[in-house]
Each structure stands twice: as structure tokens, then as C-alpha cells.
Amino acid sequence: MSEPLRVQAIGSPQYDSKRLAMLTRWQETLVGYGLILPSLWVFLVFYYGPALFLLYIAFFHWNIFASHSTFVGLHNFVVLVHQPIFWQSLLNTAYYVVLVVPVTTLLALGLALLLREAARIRGGGIARAMVFLPHVTPVVATSIIWVWIFDPNFGLANTALRFLHLPQLQWLASVHWALPSVMIYTVWHSVGLYTILFLAGLSTIPRQVLEAAQMDGARGWFTFRRILWPLIGPITFFVVVLVSINTMQTFSQIYTLTGGPHGGAGGPAFSTTTDSLLIYQTAFLYLHFSLASAMSVILFLLILGLTLGQKLLADRFVFYR
Amino acid sequence: MWQRLLLYGSRALIGIVFVIPIYWVLVIATGYHGAAYALPPVWIPLFHWEPLIYVLTHTHWSRYVLNSVFISAMTIILVVITSALAGYALAELRFPGNSLYFYAVLGVMMLPQQALLVPQYVVMYHLHLLNSYTGLIIPFGASTSGIFLFRQFFKKLPVSYREIARLEGVNTLRYIWGVAVPLARPAVATTVLLTFIASWNQFQWPLIMTNSASIQPIELALSHYMQAYQANWRELTSAALIALAPIVLVFALTQQHIVNAVAGGEMAQKE
Numbered sequence: 035m036s037e038p039l040r041v042q043a044i045g046s047p048q049y050d051s052k053r054l055a056m057l058t059r060w061q062e063t064l065v066g067y068g069l070i071l072p073s074l075w076v077f078l079v080f081y082y083g084p085a086l087f088l089l090y091i092a093f094f095h096w097n098i099f100a101s102h103s104t105f106v107g108l109h110n111f112v113v114l115v116h117q118p119i120f121w122q123s124l125l126n127t128a129y130y131v132v133l134v135v136p137v138t139t140l141l142a143l144g145l146a147l148l149l150r151e152a153a154r155i156r157g158g159g160i161a162r163a164m165v166f167l168p169h170v171t172p173v174v175a176t177s178i179i180w181v182w183i184f185d186p187n188f189g190l191a192n193t194a195l196r197f198l199h200l201p202q203l204q205w206l207a208s209v210h211w212a213l214p215s216v217m218i219y220t221v222w223h224s225v226g227l228y229t230i231l232f233l234a235g236l237s238t239i240p241r242q243v244l245e246a247a248q249m250d251g252a253r254g255w256f257t258f259r260r261i262l263w264p265l266i267g268p269i270t271f272f273v274v275v276l277v278s279i280n281t282m283q284t285f286s287q288i289y290t291l292t293g294g295p296h297g298g299a300g301g302p303a304f305s306t307t308t309d310s311l312l313i314y315q316t317a318f319l320y321l322h323f324s325l326a327s328a329m330s331v332i333l334f335l336l337i338l339g340l341t342l343g344q345k346l347l348a349d350r351f352v353f354y355r
Numbered sequence: 356m357w358q359r360l361l362l363y364g365s366r367a368l369i370g371i372v373f374v375i376p377i378y379w380v381l382v383i384a385t386g387y388h389g390a391a392y393a394l395p396p397v398w399i400p401l402f403h404w405e406p407l408i409y410v411l412t413h414t415h416w417s418r419y420v421l422n423s424v425f426i427s428a429m430t431i432i433l434v435v436i437t438s439a440l441a442g443y444a445l446a447e448l449r450f451p452g453n454s455l456y457f458y459a460v461l462g463v464m465m466l467p468q469q470a471l472l473v474p475q476y477v478v479m480y481h482l483h484l485l486n487s488y489t490g491l492i493i494p495f496g497a498s499t500s501g502i503f504l505f506r507q508f509f510k511k512l513p514v515s516y517r518e519i520a521r522l523e524g525v526n527t528l529r530y531i532w533g534v535a536v537p538l539a540r541p542a543v544a545t546t547v548l549l550t551f552i553a554s555w556n557q558f559q560w561p562l563i564m565t566n567s568a569s570i571q572p573i574e575l576a577l578s579h580y581m582q583a584y585q586a587n588w589r590e591l592t593s594a595a596l597i598a599l600a601p602i603v604l605v606f607a608l609t610q611q612h613i614v615n616a617v618a619g620g621e622m623a624q625k626e
Contacts, residue, residue: 162614231618
């Protein structure tokens with residue numbers, strides 16, 4: 035009811051425009067805070083709050099069921115570095131990241147180059163969608179079929195190897211091949227996303243540049259190395275960072291492909307126990323919340339360090355931005 | 356000519372390679388009993404729907420499906436509301452802390468989810484939200500990408516619309532729901548689709564935050580089922596098909612929109 039009054043007030047002499055501006059400014063601030071409040075509340079309570087709380091748990095001897103806690107400094111971290119399984123998990127994660135990041139990035143780039151002109155041709159969008167489809171599928175549901183694919187006796191993977199006259203593998207049942215099997219699943223599940231990002235990056239390159247290069251006789255590899263590659267440098271960096279962050283936190287497919295609810299995940303013989311899985315098991319299977327928090331802090335720092343390191347490298351080697 | 360053919364051929368081949376595992380879920384789920392053990396492998400689905408119908412009508416699966424539908428629907432509603440409100444505030448209103456909040460939202464994106472699970476569990480414990488629908492919905496009731504998306508769309512609205520609304524005495528909330536949101540329909544569609552996919556595929560959070568079977572969503576139920584029905588491939592893939600079908604169906608109908616949204620959204624984050 036007060037709103038129409040204010041409109042009339044504009045014309046009336048006792049309200050000068052400055053005063054009105056002050057009023058709306060004040061209202062605008064209030065309304066602004068009101069509008070961000072719902073999402074701010076969610077972010078504070080479920081994201082920023084826990085992030086701070088993480089530090090607290092990591093430096094205390096702390097138990098969810100006990101009411102008191104004692105400050106123990108770095109004790110949790112000291113316990114951690116004396117656990118062989120902790121080092122094993124870091125090693126597994128490193129192995130996983132070091133293989134998945136370059137393979138995913140290169141494959142995504144290759145697919146993007148192949149599908150580049152696709153959007154303009156009939157049926158081309160379909161291929162793009164098919165490559166992207168695995169990324170939107172639920173991990174547990176598609177893990178089921180991949181467990182079958184990796185079945186040593188009847189699975190598709192060994193059938194294909196037999197067809198090619200290659201030696202057959204034990205896949206998920208083997209200490210050496212369990213983690214690579216998970217890598218294959220991860221690449222299949224996620225490469226579509228990065229392909230789309232590369233496609234978006236490639237689409238920003240003006241056609242004239244490529245046409246001009248073609249006129250000057252640039253072909254194949256030369257075109258890629260001298261023209262496309264420098265131009266997609268920034269997007270490549272972005273993709274590498276994103277793949278690294280995501281692969282360092284792989285959880286669901288390891289959990290479902292290698293074990294399940296009864297603690298079998300991470301096997302055989304801890305060969306697929308990565309940092310995320312170990313954090314989960316330490317906290318929710320063995321209820322060592324403080325140890326798990328110490329591990330989480332380390333994971334946090336590792337991800338931060340990796341991202342910053344890549345940023346430094348990119349500043350040196352990615353010239354064009 | 357040959358080059359052209361080669362290009363088409365390789366594209367078709369790539370598409371097929373990526374879709375084959377999903378196709379095989381259908382082959383085994385609707386094939387004859389023991390199709391998973393056939394050598395050489397069976398290629399053609401037989402469309403025997405009986406096991407699937409049995410699973411839906413005689414087990415708890417309909418409950419799990421309903422749980423997932425309910426959780427997804429509630430999350431979508433919350434996300435659209437909170438994103439539209441915050442997106443509008445960030446795009447149109449000048450108030451101290453506006454740009455600070457922009458970076459705060461960006462910061463949420465940077466937090467590594469796996470490192471936060473333990474303290475998040477503790478927070479949920481103290482809020483008495485463990486093992487409840489609320490606990491599966493509220494933490495996902497605000498979306499960083501949703502906020503940025505709405506912000507982008509609202510920024511493109513002409514300032515004059517807002518001026519007219521103000522002179523007509525329309526209050527901000529009514530303006531947002533009556534004018535701004537209807538004009539930002541593509542943003543609503545994108546937010547709904549991406550939230551649906553994320554919410555339906557939710558696995559790790561319910562795994563940690565729930566322990567009673569009656570509220571678990573479909574993905575979590577599926578992982579328990581995987582353990583109990585090891586190597587009963589037809590039953591397992593039938594259940595997997597129930598989890599997969601809505602996603603594949605929605606994707607098939609809206610793939611153009613989803614792919615563009617993902618490309619645009621991720622690119623926008625990069626800026």
C-alpha cells in the first residue's frame with residue numbers, strides 16, 4: 035500500500051530527489067541481502083562452515099560421540115605418516131592421476147578435432163551427443179554393466195582381446211589391472227565433458243584464420259601445431275586443471291567397481307585404495323574422524339598445490355591468451 | 356570423397372563405442388535368462404520386459420524410484436528459487452557486499468567435495484539431519500552454476516523494465532517472478548535439467564548420510580543390490596535400466612540444450 039504513495043511523492047515539493055535516492059538505496063541494500071540469504075545460508079552451513087570445521091577436527095583428538103575434545107597439534111598427521119596404507123593411497127592416487135589426466139585430455143582434444151565440423155553437418159550433432167552421453171549417466175548403474183564387461187570369463191573386454199588374439203586379462207580381479215580398469219571406466223564416463231569444452235574452445239577460432247592458413251599452404255599437422263594449438267592453449271589449461279581436480283577426487287566408480295557396501299572396496303590387496311576412498315573408509319567404516327580429517331586437509335592442500343603448479347607452468351608456456 | 360567417407364565412418368564408430376555399454380544394459384536386461392554368459396556375446400535385445408516389471412511391482416524398487424523422484428523434484432524447486440533470487444540480486448541490485456558474494460559463490464565451486472565430507476557429516480549430525488529426506492535435499496538447495504546462469508540472463512534484461520515496474524509500484528519479488536524469470540526461460544530450463552541429472556545421479560552423499568532402506572534413492576539402492584545379487588546379471592541390469600532410463604530419455608530429448616548449456620556454463624566459469 036505504501037508503494038503508490040511513494041510514486042506521488044516524487045512530484046511533491048517536500049521530498050527532494052536526493053532524499054528519495056537515499057531511501058531507495060537503503061531499500062535496495064535490504065532487498066539485496068534478503069534475496070541472497072537463502073543461498074548464502076546453504077553455502078555457509080553446508081560448505082564454508084564445514085571447511086573451517088575441518089581444520090578444527092584435524093588438529094584435535096575428537097570424537098563425534100564425546101562432548102569434549104583436546105588439542106593435539108600435529109598428532110593426527112604424525113599418526114598418519116606412520117600408516118603404510120596412507121602412503122599406498124597417495125601412490126595409487128598419483129598413478130591414477132598421472133595416467134588419466136593426459137589420456138583424457140589428449141583423447142578429448144582428438145575427439146573434438148574429429149567432431150569439430152559436426153554441428154553443421156546432418157547427423158553430426160548425434161555423434162557429439164553420443165560421446166557426451168556417458169557423462170550424464172548414473173555411475174552405479176553403468177558400473178554394473180562395466181563389471182560385466184570386465185568379467186574374466188564372459189565379459190566383453192576379454193571377448194574383444196580374444197578376437198584380436200591378445201592375452202586375456204583378469205581385469206578387476208587382478209592387482210595390476212584393477213586400477214587401470216577403473217581408469218578405463220573413468221575415461222569412458224568423463225571424456226565427453228572435456229570434448230565438449232574443447233569443441234566450445236575450437237568454435238571460438240574464426241574460420242578466416244584457418245582459411246587464410248590453408249591458402250598459404252598450411253596442412254594437417256602444421257595447421258594444428260602452429261595455428262590451432264596456440265589458440266586453444268588457454269582452454270587446454272582449463273581442461274587439464276579440471277581433469278586433475280576431478281580425478282584426484284574419484285570415489286563412486288572405485289567404490290562400486292571394486293567392492294561395495296561391505297568394505298571390500300579398494301581391493302584387491304589395496305591396489306585401488308585412493309585418497310578419497312581411504313578418507314571414506316577411515317571416517318565412516320572405522321570412525322576415525324580426526325585421522326580422516328587430517329587426510330582431508332592433505333588432499334585439500336594437494337589439490338591446491340597441483341592447481342597452482344599448473345597455473346605457474348601455464349604462465350610460462352601458454353603464450354597466447 | 357574417400358576422405359569424407361572416412362570422416363563419417365570414424366564419427367559413427369566413435370559414437371557407437373561410447374554408447375555400447377549403455378546399449379548392453381538393455382541387451383542383458385531384456386534378453387533371455389543367461390544371456391550374459393553367452394559366448395559369443397548376444398547382440399540383439401529381445402525386449403522381454405517381464406523381469407523389469409517384476410522388479411518394479413514385487414520389490415521395493417518402486418519405493419526407491421519414488422524417493423529419487425521426490426528428492427530430485429524438491430531439489431529442483433529449491434535450486435530454481437534460490438538461484439533466481441541470488442542471481443537477480445547479483446545482476447540488478449547495488450548493495451555493499453554484492454561483488455563479495457559473487458566471489459563467495461565462486462569459492463564454493465573451488466572447495467574440493469571429497470575433503471569436506473567428514474565435517475559435513477558432523478554438521479548434519481548436529482543439525483539432526485542424518486537419515487532424513489531434508490538432509491538429502493537442503494544441502495543441494497543452492498547451486499553455484501544456477502546462480503551464475505540466472506545472473507547472466509538477468510544482466511541482459513533492459514533496465515527500463517525495472518524502472519517501469521518501480522514506478523508502477525510493483526515490488527521486487529513480484530517483478531522477479533512475474534517478469535524476470537519468465538523472460539529467463541532458457542536459464543530455468545538449463546537449471547532444471549542440470550539439477551535433475553545431478554540429483555538423480557546422487558550417490559556418495561546418500562551413502563554416507565542415510566542408513567535406513569526406506570529413504571534411500573535409487574543409486575544407493577542399486578549399489579546394495581549389486582552386492583546382494585552379484586552375477587545375477589539379468590536382475591542387476593534390469594534394476595540399472597530403471598535408474599538409467601529417465602536420464603537417457605531426458606538426455607535424448609534435450610541433448611542439444613544440455614550440451615550447449617554445459618559448454619557455455621563451464622566456459623562462463625573460466626572467465
